[in-house]
Amino acid sequence: MQRPDGPPHPPWSPERTREIARGRRDEPGPLLPILHDLLAEFGYVDPGAVPVVADVLNLSRAEVHGVVTFYKDFRTTPPAAVTIAVCRAEACQAVGARELAAYASDRLGLSFGQTSPDGSVHLTEVYCLGNCALGPSVMVNGQLIGRVDGQLFDALFGPVRGGA
Numbered sequence: 001m002q003r004p005d006g007p008p009h010p011p012w013s014p015e016r017t018r019e020i021a022r023g024r025r026d027e028p029g030p031l032l033p034i035l036h037d038l039l040a041e042f043g044y045v046d047p048g049a050v051p052v053v054a055d056v057l058n059l060s061r062a063e064v065h066g067v068v069t070f071y072k073d074f075r076t077t078p079p080a081a082v083t084i085a086v087c088r089a090e091a092c093q094a095v096g097a098r099e100l101a102a103y104a105s106d107r108l109g110l111s112f113g114q115t116s117p118d119g120s121v122h123l124t125e126v127y128c129l130g131n132c133a134l135g136p137s138v139m140v141n142g143q144l145i146g147r148v149d150g151q152l153f154d155a156l157f158g159p160v161r162g163g164a
C-alpha cells in the first residue's frame with residue numbers, strides 16, 4: 001500500500017490561467033467551465049486568476065469574483081498536501097468508522113473539516129465511498145483504502161501531524 005503523496009497540482013501561474021481561459025472563451029457561458037478547469041489544474045482558484053479571467057472574457061473583476069465566491073466548490077486557497085476523508089456512512093459505522101473517526105481526529109489534532117495551520121493535512125468526512133464491504137473506508141488524496149483501523153491509520157499517517 002502506498003503512502004499518501006502530495007497533490008498532483010502544479011503551482012498557480014497567470015500564464016497557464018490565461019491559456020486555460022483563452023481555450024474556452026468562445027464557448028457559450030465560458031466562465032464556470034474555466035473556473036472548473038482552474039480548479040482541476042491547480043486545486044483551487046487563486047485570487048490572482050480573477051483579473052486574468054476577467055480580462056480574457058471582457059468581464060469586470062467584480063463579476064468574476066462574484067461567481068468565484070458564490071460557489072463554495074471554488075476554493076481560493078491551495079488544498080492541503082494530504083486530504084484524509086473518513087467515511088462516516090452507515091455500513092462503515094457498523095464496522096468501526098465511528099471509533100476510527102475519533103481516533104483520526106485525536107491523532108491528527110484536527111476536527112473534521114479542519115486543515116492544519118501549516119496546510120499539510122486536511123481532515124474531512126464523506127458519506128459512502130462505494131467500498132462498504134471493506135469498511136471502515138478512507139480516501140487519501142483520491143486513493144481508496146479499506147479496512148482501516150487505528151493500527152493501519154498510524155502506519156499510513158504516523159509522520160502526519162495536523163494541529164497540536
Ligand code: FES
Nearest residue numbers: 087092129131132
Ligand atoms: S458506507 Fe463507507 S464506503 Fe460505503
